[in-house]
Amino acid sequence: MVDKREEFKGKHVLILGLAKSGFAAAKLLHSYGAILTVNDRTPFEENEQAKELADKGIHVICGGHPLSLLDGRIDYVVKNPGIPYSNPIVKGALEKNIPVITEVEIAGIISKADIIGITGSNGKTTTTTLIGEMLKNSAKRPLVAGNIGTVLCEVADRATEEDVIVAELSSFQLMGTRTFHPKVALLLNLFEAHLDYHGSMEDYGAAKARIFAAQTPEDYTVYNESDERIRELVKHSKAKKIPFSTKSICEDGAYIKDGIVYFQNEAIIPLEKIVLPGKHNLENILAAISAARLSGAKQEQIVHVLATFSGVKHRTQYVGTVEGRKFYNDSKATNILATKAALSAFNEPIVLLAGGLDRGNEFDDLKPYLNQVKAIITFGQTAPKIERVAREAGIEVIKRVDNVEEAVPVAYGTSSPGDVVLLSPACASWDQYKTFEQRGDIFIDAVHKLK
Structure with a gap:
């Protein structure tokens, strides 16, 4: 060879x-x-x-x-x-x-292992992590890489035919690919993000579609059947198409029926046994099940993961309870769609911490999701924009602070026992912090100081 x-x-x-x-x-x-x-x-x-x-x-x-x-x-x-x-x-x-x-193209050229590639506006890290866990104890060893932490070409260099690489991929990375074709490509969702980089939604979607552009009929494209933009994009894929949906029955892929998750008409797990919170995570779960099953994951391992996996750090991560207030770190919510999903995950009254880098967009799309928000604490460049939307949504308690560290005690003082205090900024962190991880860690430290 x-x-x-x-x-x-x-x-x-x-x-x-x-x-x-x-x-x-x-x-x-x-x-x-x-x-x-x-x-x-x-x-x-x-x-x-x-x-x-x-x-x-x-x-x-x-x-x-x-x-x-x-x-x-x-x-x-x-x-x-x-x-x-x-x-x-x-x-x-x-x-x-x-x-x-980009180095992703290098990885595709040199890898001896099959690659599962995961992209989308939101949910990439959770889905990537789920797939990696589901593939443990299977015929091939999963190696998790890409935008989730470890550089993909480094992992590809050491991978063998006995491995399978599970790679989180951004639109920035995928734009620099030519022949890269993962054995299984996942496209989770599309939302207006990174338009300052891509210029238009069409170009952003085209960048995401690079994940399956070079796939062959021997490969698989796993896609969100409920997303109209994605349905249009995957028409160009030459791979076998595997749909998933929380809204309709996809007999060729993953779906939910009568409170049970199915993959290709085989019952996988009742919804009541899944511990990962949030309705938005059901799509991630269906996508992960599809990729894992197509890659040889064992049924019992998939069930074990879904019954025990409670989330990834900085992604609606439960931090702790202080005097009856539950604190959640969703610093990875760097766009409006992610914050919508986080707000939809809770039934309790919410004190929301939001703000960050101003990319030129407004936040009116958040309004329908603010009905449970009793107070909002803002920070960063977008604070005035978010405050305007909060006022128009009828939120009476609106306070501005300098940073996340200051926001935590203010949120505590504004909240009551039984409330959720949620850091879900709806913005990138780069106006004040190097990364969303740094922003989330500061939030966690501030909560621990409260304790």
Whole structure:
């Protein structure tokens, strides 16, 4: 069998942007014999990753993105997913017909293991985690990777035919793929997100659809039958189509009937035995069951996971109860759809903590979901926008604070025993925090201080 790693031997590759993915790709391609130039905007003196690569003999250019990088032979540009396509070097490479890829494409080329790819606007991490757990004790060892934490190409490099990779994939990552085709591709949902990057909903949907663009009739596309946009996109998939829905009977896929979850007409588990909270998670569960069964998961393992798995950190995560108030960390809710789902998960009165990076959108779509919200604590760039919607929704208690840490004691003082205090920002964290994880950890620490 031809070693696909030979694809990069002797090739001239420009790594554009480091961070986790670029750093991993650079080390990997260097080990394969690629001729590398690494470019990162952080000055060399402050760039530990660049220093480590330079010590390996790799050509490193830091402090900016000079167009002269495109002079001479370049076979591939491997870009950090966060770098937009408006970047002059990216535009210049595309004009010269140089392939611009992300490390996900590299992973697809080199992997000896089948890949399950999961994408969607919301629910990716929960679904990825569920599938990884469901595949334990099956014929193949699950390796969880991608946007969930571990760089995909690193995992693909060590994976064997005895493994199966379960990969969370973002639209940013998928845009940089050409031949990548997972054995099982999941498209969970589509909501207006990252339009500052993609420019339009059509382009955003097209980026998500890259997950099945290169699939063959031997592969599977698992998709949300209830999402009209997704139904249109998957018409172009050449793979076997496996639908799931919480609203209709999908005999070819996963569905709910008479309070029981089914996959291809086989009963899996009664809803009452599933411990993961929230109606929105039922779609994630149906998608996960589909992918797991198609990949060889055992029935008893699937049932065990659904009867014991209570959630992922920062995703409607139960933090604790203080004087009768239940605190939940949903810092991963970086868009309106995610916050809608979180608000729908509870029947109790809610004190909502929300706000963050202003991407130019309004929050009127939240109004129908605020009927249980008795008070709202805002922070970040979008605080005024969220407060306007709260006033129009009839919420009487609206308070603004500087940050999440200040919001927790204010929320406690505003709440009563029996209430839910919910951090579900409906915004990205980057105006105040490096990541949504940092924002969520600060919330958790502040709750523990209350205790």
